[in-house]
Amino acid sequence: MSGNNNAHKRGESALSAKGLVKRFKTGRTFIEVLKGVDFDARHGDVTMVMGPSGSGKSTLVAALSGLLKPDEGHVAALEADDLWSLPKGKIDRFRLDHCGFIFQGFNLFPALTAKQQVMTVLKYQDVGPGEAARRAQAALESVGLGPRVNQRPSELSGGEKQRVAIARALAKNPNLIFADEPTSALDGKSGETVIKLLRAAATERGAAVICVTHDPRLEAYADRVIHIEDGRILDDVRRTPEANPAPLSH
Amino acid sequence: MSLALATLLYEWRRYMAAVVALAFSGLLVLAQVGMFVGIGKGFTAQIDRARADIMVLGPGAKALFGGPSGLPRRMIPLVYSHPEVIQVAPLDGSGGRFQNILSPEQQAKAEARAKRGEKGGGGRKTEFVNVTVIDAIPGYVTVPTDYSNDMIEALRRPYSVAIDQTALKRLGVKKGDKAIYNGKTITIGVVTTGYPNIIQPTLVMSRDTLRMLGEADTGQRVGPLMVSIRDPARAEIVAAQLNKKADGKFRAWTRQELADANSGAMLEDQIIGIMLGFSAFLGLLIGVAITWQTLRGAIMANIKEFASLRALGVSMGDLRNIVMELSFWVGIVGVLAAGLLTWLVSLLATAGGVPMYFPPVLIAIVAVFLVVIAMLSGFLSLGVLKNSQPADLLR
Numbered sequence: 171m172s173g174n175n176n177a178h179k180r181g182e183s184a185l186s187a188k189g190l191v192k193r194f195k196t197g198r199t200f201i202e203v204l205k206g207v208d209f210d211a212r213h214g215d216v217t218m219v220m221g222p223s224g225s226g227k228s229t230l231v232a233a234l235s236g237l238l239k240p241d242e243g244h245v246a247a248l249e250a251d252d253l254w255s256l257p258k259g260k261i262d263r264f265r266l267d268h269c270g271f272i273f274q275g276f277n278l279f280p281a282l283t284a285k286q287q288v289m290t291v292l293k294y295q296d297v298g299p300g301e302a303a304r305r306a307q308a309a310l311e312s313v314g315l316g317p318r319v320n321q322r323p324s325e326l327s328g329g330e331k332q333r334v335a336i337a338r339a340l341a342k343n344p345n346l347i348f349a350d351e352p353t354s355a356l357d358g359k360s361g362e363t364v365i366k367l368l369r370a371a372a373t374e375r376g377a378a379v380i381c382v383t384h385d386p387r388l389e390a391y392a393d394r395v396i397h398i399e400d401g402r403i404l405d406d407v408r409r410t411p412e413a414n415p416a417p418l419s420h
Numbered sequence: 421m422s423l424a425l426a427t428l429l430y431e432w433r434r435y436m437a438a439v440v441a442l443a444f445s446g447l448l449v450l451a452q453v454g455m456f457v458g459i460g461k462g463f464t465a466q467i468d469r470a471r472a473d474i475m476v477l478g479p480g481a482k483a484l485f486g487g488p489s490g491l492p493r494r495m496i497p498l499v500y501s502h503p504e505v506i507q508v509a510p511l512d513g514s515g516g517r518f519q520n521i522l523s524p525e526q527q528a529k530a531e532a533r534a535k536r537g538e539k540g541g542g543g544r545k546t547e548f549v550n551v552t553v554i555d556a557i558p559g560y561v562t563v564p565t566d567y568s569n570d571m572i573e574a575l576r577r578p579y580s581v582a583i584d585q586t587a588l589k590r591l592g593v594k595k596g597d598k599a600i601y602n603g604k605t606i607t608i609g610v611v612t613t614g615y616p617n618i619i620q621p622t623l624v625m626s627r628d629t630l631r632m633l634g635e636a637d638t639g640q641r642v643g644p645l646m647v648s649i650r651d652p653a654r655a656e657i658v659a660a661q662l663n664k665k666a667d668g669k670f671r672a673w674t675r676q677e678l679a680d681a682n683s684g685a686m687l688e689d690q691i692i693g694i695m696l697g698f699s700a701f702l703g704l705l706i707g708v709a710i711t712w713q714t715l716r717g718a719i720m721a722n723i724k725e726f727a728s729l730r731a732l733g734v735s736m737g738d739l740r741n742i743v744m745e746l747s748f749w750v751g752i753v754g755v756l757a758a759g760l761l762t763w764l765v766s767l768l769a770t771a772g773g774v775p776m777y778f779p780p781v782l783i784a785i786v787a788v789f790l791v792v793i794a795m796l797s798g799f800l801s802l803g804v805l806k807n808s809q810p811a812d813l814l815r
């Protein structure tokens with residue numbers, strides 16, 4: 171798991187976007203969801219994006235991560251100076267090589283065991299079966315699911331499923347981790363486990379973690395909090411993560 | 421295990437409809453061909469197991485029975501005059517009404533059943549039957565190769581006949597029973613195996629029995645000639661020489677030639693060809709329609725998971741491969757199900773006196789056909805993958 175460790179890059183810029191504009195067509199009119207957003211994120215940081223529902227947080231993440239092309243603006247991510255100028259296949263490849271995603275839903279295949287979920291993605295990274303099994307096991311152990319690697323989603327709790335999803339995202343050693351409301355479907359205890367895992371990925375491996383949430387209690391884990399409202403950035407505050415944040419369940 | 425296979429096994433209920441559709445598509449084709457080939461085998465059984473090296477038929481005739489296969493009696497010496505010929509005997513045959521005889525107890529049972537309004541076997545049966553003859557002499561040219569000396573011995577007894585086991589139920593008799601053929605009492609002395617005939621049951625009797633029944637050929641025309649020669653390996657050569665001699669008045673066939681002509685004629689039959697083609701087309705249509713819709717539904721059910729793979733960078737091409745692999749496995753399971761279903765149907769058919777026969781080539785073709793149906797359906801359902809928009813997972 172050393173190949174992609176970017177701990178040494180901590181503090182360097184991992185992602186930067188300028189002037190992002192995204193409009194959606196609704197009926198005969200367009201609504202502008204992103205109204206010229208500038209954004210950047212650094213290795214080793216948990217960058218928290220907060221804002222009310224409908225403010226454009228998810229759309230921003232989609233534009234930053236190569237999932238949804240913005241109408242205007244420019245995204246530079248890692249070695250890709252202009253992500254959206256790449257052909258589709260190259261963008262897929264970029265995500266495969268560098269991006270991990272954690273969604274509000276867990277999106278696990280019902281038929282696969284926890285270990286198989288993780289291995290499936292590794293297979294497409296051309297990791298051999300033996301190595302994939304080893305890395306999947308390690309990733310699942312790192313999220314505390316060592317004893318449950320052969321369980322299928324139907325046998326796992328919500329929090330465990332989200333941890334499988336995290337293991338699936340982390341096993342490929344991504345430099346960029348995008349999490350969209352990763353805790354909002356979970357109880358406080360499970361949510362805490364999840365945010366701590368994301369915190370650890372940033373601290374220990376130097377990944378740039380971009381976490382969308384509207385839960386103010388997660389702020390305690392962030393290096394930086396960006397508030398967004400109505401498609402515009404309101405403020406951008408750097409802070410020091412708390413060493414012993416209050417439990418989420420309180 | 422691959423994602424496709426794991427999904428098929430774990431969510432097998434979701435894929436049942438497709439598997440069943442494929443199984444029935446396969447059955448539709450297999451059962452028909454199996455039946456036709458089975459019937460064809462029945463027709464050629466006599467030829468395949470005849471002791472004759474050469475069979476002489478009337479010009480234009482292709483089959484031993486049911487057609488103008490006979491020829492003038494004066495052709496017998498002509499065939500005999502070939503120096504290598506050692507035996508010549510005409511086949512003879514007849515046909516008529518067959519009735520079983522019930523014992524008083526059977527009669528009572530049948531009546532009780534009838535009173536209760538039930539249907540079913542055991543009652544009085546009347547059937548029209550074919551009759552063919554053998555000479556009840558061990559090793560004689562008209563005796564099929566699989567007749568044991570005991571069977572020949574049994575047939576030598578006056579009014580003793582042989583019936584194939586597949587016809588017993590239909591005729592309502594068993595070995596040792598007496599029955600009535602064209603008003604005269606006969607005995608079921610022998611039960612043969614491997615001579616099915618679903619069109620009309622056949623009685624085999626000795627030439628003398630046929631004569632005693634008053635139905636033997638005595639006129640100017642006789643049935644096809646069974647010919648044995650000194651060296652069976654020279655059958656082709658001798659047949660050619662006989663044909664030269666015949667000058668169009670008859671045609672000599674080697675056993676193999678005639679068997680081929682008979683089984684070929686069966687499948688060449690226009691109606692059968694059209695029926696099979698139509699069934700295959702229908703099977704294709706139904707199979708593709710149902711399998712396609714099933715696969716579509718199954719993929720849609722997992723579309724978010726597919727989208728999450730897209731998000732993590734798995735390409736659309738790789739997702740398509742997953743779907744194609746899934747449809748391939750559905751096809752394979754469909755082949756197994758079709759095999760099972762066809763096996764069950766053939767058991768039923770055999771029990772009902774219609775033995776089926778499945779040439780391996782045919783099984784291979786139908787198996788490939790089913791996998792093609794499944795993959796075609798998979799190909800058609802690739803379209804739903806465009807719904808796997810990873811941006812939709814971000815909300």
Ligand SMILES: Nc1ncnc2c1ncn2[C@@H]1O[C@H](COP(=O)(O)OP(=O)(O)O)[C@@H](O)[C@H]1O
Nearest residue numbers: 194203222223224225226227228229230814815
């Ligand atoms: N595909 C889409 N088509 C039309 N409108 C959309 C689409 N995606 C998002 N929107 C709209 O854009 C706005 C911002 O959405 P989103 O980025 O999901 O907000 P947030 O994640 O902050 O709740 C919402 O008003 C939403 O209805």
Ligand SMILES: [Mg+2]
Nearest residue numbers: 227228814815
């Ligand atoms: Mg959102």
